[in-house]
Structure formats: structure tokens, C-alpha cells
Amino acid sequence: MHLEHALLEVVLSHSNEGIHMVDTAGITRYYNRAAATMDGLEPEEVLGKHVLEVFPSLDKGTSTLLKVARTGKPIVDQQQVYTNFRGVEISSVNTTLPIFGQEGHLLGAVEVAQDISGTRKLAEQIIDLRRRLHSEDPATKGEQGARYHFSDIIGESRTLREVLTRGALAAHTESPVMVIGETGTGKELLVQSIHNASMRSHRPFIAQNCAALPESLLDAILFGSVKGSFTGAQDRPGLFELANGGTLFLDELNAMPFQLQAKLLRVLETGELRRLGDVRSRKVDVRIIVAMSADPRQSLRPDLFYRLNVVALELPPLRQRKEDIPLLCRHFIKRFNSRLGTRVQGVTPEAAKMLAAWQWPGNIRELSNCIESCLNFRSEGYIEPKDLPEHFHRPAEKLLRPELERLEKNMIFQAMNRTGGNISKAADTLGIPRQTLQRKLGKYKWHDICNKNNHQQKQEGK
Known part of the structure; x- marks a missing residue:
């Protein structure tokens, strides 16, 4: 038992996510180094003390830890933006879970916090920059992201020309377009070409990779937010509003969680959206083009798939059009x-x-x-x-293993990014045991890469 406790302590203390545990009285019983770093404190300043004593800006109604320790009901993916005790603005996504004893008695609550400060700051800067560009020079709206045309796509193979012909026809309609193709086949070139050949060519073209952001942040980035929708939130339009009158390109749509897919479906069907935390709807006129490298039937809600799969364009891989190589x-x-x-x-x-x-x-x-x-x-x-x-x-047999490992690594990293680093969810997505995924994460140095990225973000924030 001592060994198990020691192992648990090592794992929790070296976690990249902040972990804060309280009992039902609100007294902190565990507080790891990552949580201390996010809050700008030392663990000794928090351990053994009441939550409200350490964080006087909170109260019983606003503290998620106290709320869950009192009600026993989990709070999942709660966004928070706050200034820590060292004056640094922190953006996090928190999940707070109740802790029950063997007989079902509520013992307390534990909160796991993921620091997304660097990602949120960059995403908001990009949105603000796009908004300023739109307002300062409306004449350049169609040039801000779509610079490719059908004439820029190189190839004379029959399979490619058929796709381009259908794409050119689709450019003159308003229907959604779904582009499917392996990584590196030129999906965005085709998407930009469709926009530039359409009646919306002089209106905004905005692209967003859905695999690049965690779910809670992607929601606010796409649909916007209003002040008070979560701690630290400001009134900010989302990409749908910035793309109004033009085209919104959602790359790697298969990485979008099902809950957000439902929200996207409502916008497609009604032409209206609600910003995160808002009570009123806003009309938007946006053409949606999506792209993905995986089978959409395996990753999209059926209703969203049929709503988007009006014009389906599948780009052939290079191995199927080798006559284009010269x-x-x-x-x-x-x-x-x-x-x-x-x-x-x-x-x-x-x-x-x-x-x-x-x-x-x-x-x-x-x-x-x-x-x-x-x-x-x-x-x-x-x-x-x-x-x-x-x-x-190299001989062909020596090439297979590294290529398979590369594909496996990419699939694992994509699953981890889509699930916000949740190993259990990622393992379910991949259809493998959790222990197998943990072993492969070690093999491909996932945690080392995350630590390096977090370190770089902290250095940039200094």
C-alpha cells in the first residue's frame, strides 16, 4: 500500500495539469506543483487551509470546488480566466469531480485544471487582428486568406481534373462542400479555389483547424462570447460573425466534439447563432466548407454528415495520380x-x-x-x-516499420489533442486499452513534448 501511495504521489506531482483536492469542509488536502504554478503560489501556502482563506475573491457560490464538495455533482470543462497571485493572466479549463467513499459517502472534491493561456491568447489575438483588418479596409476582405485559384492546382491526371471540374461547378452554388483527402493532398488549395471562383470571392475567407484547439476554447472562437459567459470572458465576435457574407473553412472537422457538432448543425439549419453565454440570436450569412482526412461517417453525427455532404469532393492521393509527378x-x-x-x-x-x-x-x-x-x-x-x-x-522492408510508427504517432497525438489530453477518452477513441495508450505515449515522448511547449509558452509570457 505504501508503494501504491508513493507511486500515486509521483504521478500527481509530475502531472502537467493542476490538481486541487478539498474535503467536505473546504480544507485543501492535496495541491500539486502544477496547480501552484498556475495560481502563483507555493503548495505550503494552500495545504491545510480553507479555499476561501487562500482565494478571498471566491465565495461559496462561485467556488466550483466548494460547490461540488457540497452537492456531489460534477462540473465539467468550466472555462476560467483570472489573474494569479503573481499578476499573470491565466486561462484554464477546469473539471471538478466529487470524491465518494466505499459506502457512497461524499468525502470531498478534486479539481483538474488545464492551462490553455498560450493557446487562448494566440487565438484571441488572431480574431482581433482579423476584426481590425475587416473594419480598416473592407476592400481587402476577399484577399485575407484565399490566395489560391483553380489555375494554381497542378496536375493533368483524369482523377484530379474530375475533382477540379466538380469543384468549379460547386463554386457557383451556395451549398456546403465537404472535401476529403489524405494529409498533404492539397485540400485547402481546393477550398480556397472554390471561394475565389464564387460570388463570395470579395467577402471574407476564414479558416480554422478544429484539431488545434480544445473544445471549450473552440466554442468561443467559432461562435463568440459575451461578457460574463465565463470568468474573465469579454464581448468578442466569433469566426462565424467575422466570416459573415463570405466563407468559413473548417479543417479537420472530424476533430470537433459531438456537442459542438450539434451547435454547428443548428447554425447551418437556422442561419442564426448564439454567442457563448448570450440569450439572443444573431443572423449570419456564411457558406461552410469543411475538410477532413478521415472517413466522415466514423467521426461526424449522422445529421451533420447529411447536412454537409451535399457536395462531396475527394482528392486523390499522389500514389493514384503518379502521372502528375513530373x-x-x-x-x-x-x-x-x-x-x-x-x-x-x-x-x-x-x-x-x-x-x-x-x-x-x-x-x-x-x-x-x-x-x-x-x-x-x-x-x-x-x-x-x-x-x-x-x-x-533503403530496402522496402526497412521502410514499413517507421512509416507505420509515424502514422500511429500521428493518430495518437491527434486523439490526445481532440480529448484535451484525457488519456481514457483518447484510448476509447482509438479503440485500445488505456494501459496500451500510456505505454505508447511514453514511447513517442508525448509528455516531454507537452512540457517543452508549456515551457515555451511560459517563457513567451514573461
Whole structure:
């Protein structure tokens, strides 16, 4: 039992999330280092003291810990913005859970707080910048994010041309568009081209990656917030309002939690939205285009899927249109010659065969990376086999394992990001045991990466 307690103490004390536990009297019984850092305190200043003694700005009605310790009812994903005891503004998402004994008696409450200060600050700065740009120069609204046109999409293969033809036809309608394609196939190029060929081309084009933000923050970013909707909230329009009259592009929609999908569906069906915490509805006129790399039927609510899947465009992976590789190579050689000051003229037949034989799991983005790599080692003439990256020269059986590990790592990290770092939820999403996910998180150094990112955010905030 002593070993189990010691292990639990090590895990909790090294957690990246703040953990604060009180008994039913409101006395703090556990308070880890992450919570102390967020609050600008030392653990010794909090342990053994009543919550209201340490945090006098709270009361019995506003303290989520006291409320849950009193009612036994959990409070999930509560947003909070506050200034800590060192004068630093902190944004967090808190989940507060009751603690029950073996016989069902309420023993207290524990609060787990995730610091999203860096992410929230960046997202709000981007929204404020977009709002200022819109208000200062309305003539540039259509140019703020959509710079690609159908003529910029390179390829003559039949599969690609069919998609582009359908995309051009869809540009002249107002229906939602769903773009499906593997990572690196050029989904955003197609989306921007549709916007620029539409009647909304001179209106705003705004893009948001749904996998980049936790659920509670994504809600406020998309739909806006009103003052008082959560602690520290301000009146701020969301991306729907900023895109009014234009196009809103939601990338990686499959990462959007089901609760937000329901809210998105209501906006699509009614043309109205409510800001977070607001009581009144606001009309918006926005065309929605979404994109995802996974099967939408596996990750979208059925009602939302049928609402969005009016115009479905599936971009083929590069391995299914290898006849376009020579055209793409010429394009990238020209681009990187200009950028790097080189004078490479093309690709030798031998190197071209190796490029054609490759399966391109990273698609066009991988090909671009490959050509740029070659031009870092060759300043003129033609790209030869020896100029190609090392993995082109490995036996095929040695390539499979790292590629599978790369895909596995990406899937795991995406699941962790979508669930806000909740290992149990991520394991359910992936369909694997929690213990297996914990082992793989260690293998791919998930916690080290998170610690590094948190450290960088804190350094930037100093």
C-alpha cells in the first residue's frame, strides 16, 4: 500500500495539469506543483487551509470546488480566466469531480485544471487582428486568406481534373462542400479555389483547424462570447460573425466534439447563432466548407454528415495520380531555384523512376519536401538518384516499420489533442486499452513534448 501511495504521489506531482483536492469542509488536502504554478503560489501556502482563506475573491457560490464538495455533482470543462497571485493572466479549463467513499459517502472534491493561456491568447489575438483588418479596409476582405485559384492546382491526371471540374461547378452554388483527402493532398488549395471562383470571392475567407484547439476554447472562437459567459470572458465576435457574407473553412472537422457538432448543425439549419453565454440570436450569412482526412461517417453525427455532404469532393492521393509527378517536380524545382538561388534544370530518368516508384504517404507535401532537400545539395544540373533523401535507398522492408510508427504517432497525438489530453477518452477513441495508450505515449515522448511547449509558452509570457 505504501508503494501504491508513493507511486500515486509521483504521478500527481509530475502531472502537467493542476490538481486541487478539498474535503467536505473546504480544507485543501492535496495541491500539486502544477496547480501552484498556475495560481502563483507555493503548495505550503494552500495545504491545510480553507479555499476561501487562500482565494478571498471566491465565495461559496462561485467556488466550483466548494460547490461540488457540497452537492456531489460534477462540473465539467468550466472555462476560467483570472489573474494569479503573481499578476499573470491565466486561462484554464477546469473539471471538478466529487470524491465518494466505499459506502457512497461524499468525502470531498478534486479539481483538474488545464492551462490553455498560450493557446487562448494566440487565438484571441488572431480574431482581433482579423476584426481590425475587416473594419480598416473592407476592400481587402476577399484577399485575407484565399490566395489560391483553380489555375494554381497542378496536375493533368483524369482523377484530379474530375475533382477540379466538380469543384468549379460547386463554386457557383451556395451549398456546403465537404472535401476529403489524405494529409498533404492539397485540400485547402481546393477550398480556397472554390471561394475565389464564387460570388463570395470579395467577402471574407476564414479558416480554422478544429484539431488545434480544445473544445471549450473552440466554442468561443467559432461562435463568440459575451461578457460574463465565463470568468474573465469579454464581448468578442466569433469566426462565424467575422466570416459573415463570405466563407468559413473548417479543417479537420472530424476533430470537433459531438456537442459542438450539434451547435454547428443548428447554425447551418437556422442561419442564426448564439454567442457563448448570450440569450439572443444573431443572423449570419456564411457558406461552410469543411475538410477532413478521415472517413466522415466514423467521426461526424449522422445529421451533420447529411447536412454537409451535399457536395462531396475527394482528392486523390499522389500514389493514384503518379502521372502528375513530373509536372509537380518541375513546379517545385522552379519554386526552390528561386528561393535557394540554385539553377537545377530537372530530374534524370533514373531519379524519375525512383520518384515514380515511391508511394508518397505524405503526398504532395512530401514531394515538395523531397525536391527542396535535393536542391540543398545540388546547385545546378539535374537531380540524380544520389541526391534523393536517404530513405529512397533503403530496402522496402526497412521502410514499413517507421512509416507505420509515424502514422500511429500521428493518430495518437491527434486523439490526445481532440480529448484535451484525457488519456481514457483518447484510448476509447482509438479503440485500445488505456494501459496500451500510456505505454505508447511514453514511447513517442508525448509528455516531454507537452512540457517543452508549456515551457515555451511560459517563457513567451514573461
